[in-house]
Amino acid sequence: MSIKIHFEGLFHDPWTETIPESLTKNAFNQLVNKTGKGNEFLGWLDIPDQMTQANIEEIQNCADRLSAQSEIVVLIGIGGSYLGARAVIEALQNPFNLMKEGETPKIIYAGHHISEDYLHHLLQLLNHKSYSLIVISKSGTTTEPALAFRILKEHCEKKYGMEESQKRIVAITDASRGALKQLANKNNYQTFVIPDDVGGRYSVLTAVGLLPIAIAGFNIEQLIAGAAKMKEELFQNDDPNSNTAMQYALYRNLLYQSGKKIELVVAYEPELFYFIEWFKQLYGESDGKEGRGLFPAGAIFSTDLHSLGQYIQEGERHLFETVISVEKSQFKVAIPYDEENLDGLNYLQYRSIHEINQIAEEGTRQAHISGGVPNIRIQIPEINEQHLGEMIFFFEMSCALGGYLMDINPFNQPGVEAYKQQMFKLLGKPM
Ligand code: PA5
Numbered sequence: 001m002s003i004k005i006h007f008e009g010l011f012h013d014p015w016t017e018t019i020p021e022s023l024t025k026n027a028f029n030q031l032v033n034k035t036g037k038g039n040e041f042l043g044w045l046d047i048p049d050q051m052t053q054a055n056i057e058e059i060q061n062c063a064d065r066l067s068a069q070s071e072i073v074v075l076i077g078i079g080g081s082y083l084g085a086r087a088v089i090e091a092l093q094n095p096f097n098l099m100k101e102g103e104t105p106k107i108i109y110a111g112h113h114i115s116e117d118y119l120h121h122l123l124q125l126l127n128h129k130s131y132s133l134i135v136i137s138k139s140g141t142t143t144e145p146a147l148a149f150r151i152l153k154e155h156c157e158k159k160y161g162m163e164e165s166q167k168r169i170v171a172i173t174d175a176s177r178g179a180l181k182q183l184a185n186k187n188n189y190q191t192f193v194i195p196d197d198v199g200g201r202y203s204v205l206t207a208v209g210l211l212p213i214a215i216a217g218f219n220i221e222q223l224i225a226g227a228a229k230m231k232e233e234l235f236q237n238d239d240p241n242s243n244t245a246m247q248y249a250l251y252r253n254l255l256y257q258s259g260k261k262i263e264l265v266v267a268y269e270p271e272l273f274y275f276i277e278w279f280k281q282l283y284g285e286s287d288g289k290e291g292r293g294l295f296p297a298g299a300i301f302s303t304d305l306h307s308l309g310q311y312i313q314e315g316e317r318h319l320f321e322t323v324i325s326v327e328k329s330q331f332k333v334a335i336p337y338d339e340e341n342l343d344g345l346n347y348l349q350y351r352s353i354h355e356i357n358q359i360a361e362e363g364t365r366q367a368h369i370s371g372g373v374p375n376i377r378i379q380i381p382e383i384n385e386q387h388l389g390e391m392i393f394f395f396e397m398s399c400a401l402g403g404y405l406m407d408i409n410p411f412n413q414p415g416v417e418a419y420k421q422q423m424f425k426l427l428g429k430p431m
Contacts (some may be wrong), residue, residue, distance in 0.1 A: 001233060002387060003394055005244045006377040007251055009369030024240040024250050027404035031397070032235055036404050038411030043197030044396060047205045048228035048389075056221055059207055062170060062190060063214035067105050069168065070132040074122070074152060075212050076111035077136035078144045079281055081172075084204025085212035087278035088388050091271045092218050104217035110152065111135075111145030119148065123155055131156075132168040134215075136208055138194045140178020143420070149180075172207050199411050201282045202396055205389075219385045226389025234397055245394055248376065249402035255320050255374055256294050262319035263294045264312070268361050269326050270300050271383060276324075279395060286399050286410040293406070302360050313371045320374040324391075325361060328382040329354035 030036030031045075066073055075082055089107055110122060133156060135149045156165040171184035172192045184191045192207035194200075203209065205227055210220045240246040252263060263283075265276050276298035287293035297319075299308055312319070329352070337349040348356065365375050378394075380387045403410025424431075 001244070002381055003230070003244055003390055004379040005247055006375075006379065007247075008365065008375045008377070009372075010251065010255070010374045021240050023405060024246050024401070025238055027249070027401045028238050028240075028243070028246055030404050031400050036400075037407075037409035038403075041197055041199045041202070041411035043195045044199075044202035044205065045231070047198070048224055048231045048393060051205070051224050056210075056224070059192070059210050059220065060214050062192075063211055066132040066134075066168075066170065067215055069130060070105045071129045072108055072126065072131040073105045073212070073215050074108050074110050074126075074131060074133050075136065076133060076145045076148050076152065077109075077208075078112045078142060079285075080200025080203055081136040081138065081142075081145065081208060082109055082112055083201075083274065083278040083281050084209040084392070087275040088204070088209060088213050088218065088223065088385075088392075089216045090274040091383055091388055092385065093216060093271075095271065105132075105215060107212055107216050111148035114144055114147065119151060123151070126152075126155060126159070132170070134170045134172065134211060135180060136172040136194075137178070137180050138174055138200050138203070138208075140173045140180030140182075143423070146179065170211070172211065201285055202411075204278070204392055222385035223389040223392075226386040226391075227393040228389075229386075230390040230393040231397075234394070245398040245401060248378070248394075248398045249405055251376060252294060252322075252402055253405050260318060260320045260374065261295060262297055263322055264297045264299055264308075264319050265322045265324070266299050266301050266304075267324045267326075268301050268357050269383065270303070272324055272326075273298075273300055275388075275391070276300075282395060282399050283402075285413045285416070286403050287406070287408070288415070289408045292408070301364060302357075305364065312368055312373060317372045320376065321365075321368060322376045322378065323361065323365070325377050325379045326381075326383055327379060329357075330382065 027036070031042075034042050034045075075085060085107075086109060108122065108125075110119070133149070133152055135145060137145050153165070153169065156168055159165075160168060166188050169187070169189045170191070171180055171189045172194060173180040173184065175181075175193045175196065181191075183189075192211065194203055194206055194208055198206055200208075205224060210223070213223065214220050234243055234245050237243045238246075240250055255263075265279050267273070267276060280296040280298055283294070283296040288295070305312075312321075333353045334350055335345065335348045335353070335356075338346060365377070369375055378391075380391060400410050
């Protein structure tokens with residue numbers, strides 16, 4: 001089992017209610033037998049074993065084509081249409097990748113907000129760089145990516161001409177509906193389909209995530225293999241005491257019922273910042289309904305121990321921590337011996353930075369638990385495609401199980417419409 005889960009300091013508060021084992025088993029059965037709420041959106045469960053070599057090759061060929069012609073690939077999308085790709089790319093990439101010759105294109109994100117200054121700077125950059133565009137929207141009608149795409153498409157057509165820009169734009173959208181589908185058909189863009197039964201926040205293992213991840217130079221086969229391995233492990237075990245996705249879903253729910261309203265998801269590796277953003281979207285949109293649900297927050301330690309640390313240790317006792325703990329670093333950097341020792345660090349000589357990071361993690365865990373912050377630790381051996389694939393499936397499955405435990409539909413997001421309706425009214429959008 002490559003993902004291990006540990007629980008500590010959980011029983012500081014008395015449970016106000018408990019969830020019987022049979023309910024967790026029910027949730028499991030509803031999910032694997034596809035009989036629960038929102039079961040028309042369970043296509044993501046089948047992706048890891050239904051993805052064929054031909055599917056992978058089609059995505060990889062498109063990635064190779066775009067890579068060969070671009071220094072930059074702009075990924076236009078919001079929410080589930082960009083966060084999964086960004087989570088994996090930023091977890092795996094060298095953070096100082098400054099696009100040297102022979103390297104993979106730089107992925108830049110757009111359409112995930114409505115900032116004019118951001119778009120201005122992006123257009124300035126694209127004036128001097130070769131680039132391609134991937135526009136991703138399942139509905140094909142979301143305002144933020146539609147606005148960014150209109151502007152970037154115009155730039156692309158002016159820079160490269162109509163014919164060439166058609167080869168530089170790829171659309172990932174619904175099979176038949178939506179404005180983006182019509183645009184893609186009219187302009188003959190290469191297109192990938194987001195299956196009807198896969199919602200945005202569960203779509204990272206479709207072309208939505210796989211195409212950008214492949215362009216960034218990472219192994220999408222290993223990512224899928226990791227998800228398939230995790231699926232096999234989780235599906236063949238319906239025991240809530242040892243199925244890690246069931247355990248995680250159950251304990252989050254118990255903590256919520258005991259008054260812990262905020263789940264602070266923490267990593268000690270800054271590369272996981274966007275993985276936590278992906279988590280926040282997956283769990284926030286799935287859980288936050290009917291006046292209930294844990295609020296998903298995120299932090300990178302030890303960085304945020306110097307901003308949020310005081311609150312976590314001594315502020316209101318309404319949170320618990322879920323730590324994504326990485327056992328091994330990819331590279332070694334040791335602390336050198338210094339003859340003068342003016343900084344007093346010789347006591348750490350020759351130890352590795354990762355070892356010190358792990359001790360910081362352990363010390364923080366002990367301190368926070370003693371301060372009344374329960375701790376769930378999700379441990380992975382190292383950050384690579386395989387383990388990221390495993391974590392993606394693990395968190396997706398646990399999220400769905402947690403939704404069923406709360407008796408909500410984890411696959412819709414009716415609340416996201418409210419701000420859109422108000423904005424459209426103010427903008428005077430014709431209805
Ligand atoms: O998870 C979801 O369904 C949402 O976060 C969507 O991904 C997001 O709203 C973007 O929607 P679309 O892909 O239709 O543009």
